[in-house]
Amino acid sequence: MNRPRPVEYANASPEVRSVFDDIKAVRKVAHVNNFWKYLAGDPALLKRNWEAQKAVLAPGALDRLVKELIYLAVSITNGCSYGIACHTALARKAGMTDAMFGELMAVIGMANQTNRFADGYRVPIDDDFND
Amino acid sequence: MNRPRPVEYANASPEVRSVFDDIKAVRKVAHVNNFWKYLAGDPALLKRNWEAQKAVLAPGALDRLVKELIYLAVSITNGCSYGIACHTALARKAGMTDAMFGELMAVIGMANQTNRFADGYRVPIDDDFND
Amino acid sequence: MNRPRPVEYANASPEVRSVFDDIKAVRKVAHVNNFWKYLAGDPALLKRNWEAQKAVLAPGALDRLVKELIYLAVSITNGCSYGIACHTALARKAGMTDAMFGELMAVIGMANQTNRFADGYRVPIDDDFND
């Protein structure tokens, strides 16, 4: 068996079910998305990651929409197709409009371009950026 | 001469000076930061990139602070030290507090972690993420 | 013809067949996997890369399983779907258990997260790491 397999709710251990139940309650969804089913292959990792995500994505100094836009920007920069699909959906759910998505893409593209310019031209960091 | 050299205002062509002047006016700064001085090695690239940045970073559906947080998230994911230093400073100027920075870092770290989980577990994209 | 085409054993030159035969003998497999069929588009590259892989993956100070776990960690970090599929299979063959895979994923995720923390917080390298 080479390809990792998902753990479905019906076959899950009580430990895994308890995490799945919490995900459904917090995210207000009828079933957990595939990511969690695969992570459940390692119940300790599943639990630790879910607890961390719950803390990290909760609204705080930044609201949920802004956090989802950042999550999506990282996923696009990493070229992770699952992350892109999942966090586009979560950003939409949190209120991302078409206009916001277009501007997000423009900023991501610009940053990826200028990061390479800065490295390629070996631009030294300005003193006042280090204060 | 192996290392690219910056173009200083005093030695710049009228074409380059005109871009530098616009950067100083739009960003309300006394001098342009090093990035632009190096890009000025190719005046056409300098002008095109500045015009694009001006359009991309102007407030729209997303405000300037959110755009800077996204820019910083990309720069950190790419490990670009100049981009990190520059856009930390620009994000601070746009209102990023310590609490926001901590939450930004937490989201970036989480996204970089879960992107690898999704790829490593080969998680298939959920149907409803593709609707 | 835009998409690269594989070279099948039946149509291969003697030079390419000789590499394919060696791969089958060393890896104890009935046929070579797709990677080698595509690389055979450039016979010199095929031969050079196979000789290098043979040397690099042979057990030495590190055993084959550990080398495959490292190979998989790199492939996941690069988001290379072929490399992930191929080296999950080779790691399984070399003895990777489910528990090992779970721990491997946890380390990969943690490293990708903390690499971004270190860059984003611009953490200076401790003196004793440079001794």
Add this chain to the structure above:
Amino acid sequence: MNRPRPVEYANASPEVRSVFDDIKAVRKVAHVNNFWKYLAGDPALLKRNWEAQKAVLAPGALDRLVKELIYLAVSITNGCSYGIACHTALARKAGMTDAMFGELMAVIGMANQTNRFADGYRVPIDDDFND
């Protein structure tokens, strides 16, 4: 203040000190390395990340040395200079010899090379890698 600042033990809150004390006890070191001092800018992130690292790097199905080699492979692939310096030191401490380091580097280099070959030649995944 643009550049993040470290939190030193002398100025740390009881919450942060308690994490620092645990790091020193678990890792058997006289002082915490810079990474933790910067992460302490966000005490909740510090605590969560340390607890996760403690769990992830503890010996299990994989021993500590193998985990450090994997951590280092990811850090090198990401080009993260702090991660490279820190986890070279931790791998040395866990028993990495010069011969192991040479073989580790060879595997990392090979994997980064063949990942690009697989993507560039658009190699389709073999059926048996998906079983």
Add this chain to the structure above:
Amino acid sequence: MNRPRPVEYANASPEVRSVFDDIKAVRKVAHVNNFWKYLAGDPALLKRNWEAQKAVLAPGALDRLVKELIYLAVSITNGCSYGIACHTALARKAGMTDAMFGELMAVIGMANQTNRFADGYRVPIDDDFND
């Protein structure tokens, strides 16, 4: 609606049609490729990006073939499957032979390998590379 949708010529605004027409004229193609149809979701981004691509890919000190080889090298290093497919086709159209493609792949593989060696061995930059 989670997945971005393409804008087809038949439904495009005059502004978008004008860009599509220019792409078809400059590239001498009967229809625009998918990339532009998706970018058209944000007409300002479409126009800006097309104008920039037209300028950047026009023959100058480097001819079109060399520019396409560079574009492909970046796309492969980023593991971007669309970019790889698109710029393999454009490089073919600009004259890339099988032999050139093989050598291109060999250089890309070597560069990705030695970049990791340089980072992993922490090789200091030679003085004469900085003159």
Add this chain to the structure above:
Amino acid sequence: MNRPRPVEYANASPEVRSVFDDIKAVRKVAHVNNFWKYLAGDPALLKRNWEAQKAVLAPGALDRLVKELIYLAVSITNGCSYGIACHTALARKAGMTDAMFGELMAVIGMANQTNRFADGYRVPIDDDFND
């Protein structure tokens, strides 16, 4: 000893000296650059990598200058500061002019930007790119 150490010619084994001598002869340089001194920590890796580089960078269907531009494009995309410094110098030596460097940077920036657009907009590959 955490930081890898270079092997200087004076202290090198006959096996390492022989590689160093070949590098100096082929590249027509008075001394080898730092990269090779560090790689010499693993003499088998040094020899294998040098032989491969000699084959890969020799003029063929692509000339040396084009190969160096590609090498530099990859190094910049990976953000590898040693690779950037080294291959800027080698490209200069092979004939890269200021105008070529400017156009190279523009293509690299554009490719890094549009790779993210293609991934973020999830653009499907056109049929004719797969023929």
